[in-house]
Amino acid sequence: MAVREKEVGLGSCVICGRAALRAREEGELTMLEGPNALRLKDGGSLCGSCVRKLRVMYPVQFTFDEAKRLVVKKDPLVELSTEEAVRANAEAVSFREDMREHYGFHNAVFSVDAMAESKGGFLQPPIVTIFGQVLYGSFYMQDEVTIKSGGNEIKAAIEAIDAYEHRIPMDAASLKEWIRRTWDPGRAVAENGYPCKLVVLGKGISLKPGDLVVKD
Numbered sequence: 001m002a003v004r005e006k007e008v009g010l011g012s013c014v015i016c017g018r019a020a021l022r023a024r025e026e027g028e029l030t031m032l033e034g035p036n037a038l039r040l041k042d043g044g045s046l047c048g049s050c051v052r053k054l055r056v057m058y059p060v061q062f063t064f065d066e067a068k069r070l071v072v073k074k075d076p077l078v079e080l081s082t083e084e085a086v087r088a089n090a091e092a093v094s095f096r097e098d099m100r101e102h103y104g105f106h107n108a109v110f111s112v113d114a115m116a117e118s119k120g121g122f123l124q125p126p127i128v129t130i131f132g133q134v135l136y137g138s139f140y141m142q143d144e145v146t147i148k149s150g151g152n153e154i155k156a157a158i159e160a161i162d163a164y165e166h167r168i169p170m171d172a173a174s175l176k177e178w179i180r181r182t183w184d185p186g187r188a189v190a191e192n193g194y195p196c197k198l199v200v201l202g203k204g205i206s207l208k209p210g211d212l213v214v215k216d
């Protein structure tokens with residue numbers, strides 16, 4: 001397989017044998033367009049699709065500094081050996097099924113870390129930026145979701161998905177610009193195991209850490 005200009009080949013994936021290609025410019029751990037290949041602890045490689053499969057078991061870990069910037073990003077997958085990665089691969093499907101069962105068989109589940117509301121503009125509903133992490137499954141722009149908070153359920157559509165580099169909410173101007181630049185329902189995807197922001201429109205949405213956004 002040809003290595004494209006922006007990619008670097010890491011050899012063959014230790015699980016599936018396909019070429020493990022790493023996008024050079026891609027942000028390390030906040031991928032909106034699919035996971036990157038990576039190098040394991042012992043030098044073996046995982047391709048992007050095997051990373052995607054194992055990521056549900058080994059979510060990216062992140063925390064914040066005082067300025068609410070996401071600073072510590074740790075990828076537990078790179079701490080695995082080849083042997084451990086192969087073993088995890090054998091368990092990944094049942095791990096995901098157990099998670100689905102635990103969360104009531106929704107197709108995708110997102111765990112809320114924080115939220116911020118900004119003005120939507122004249123006669124427009126507020127813009128709610130929801131920060132958190134996808135526990136399993138994938139979310140796309142325009143997905144219809146249910147926001148679950150303290151026994152309440154609110155239906156909403158995902159207007160935008162963005163990387164969660166800091167806890168700064170989207171305002172009306174940046175939301176419009178973001179949609180203009182990237183609008184393609186199939187493109188921006190929030191994947192399991194990665195921190196991200198989901199943007200919805202709606203009044204009276206009040207979320208606390210641990211609330212869920214689910215998709216059926």
Ligand SMILES: [Zn+2]
Pocket residue numbers: 013014015016017018046047048049050051
């Ligand atoms: Zn692979």
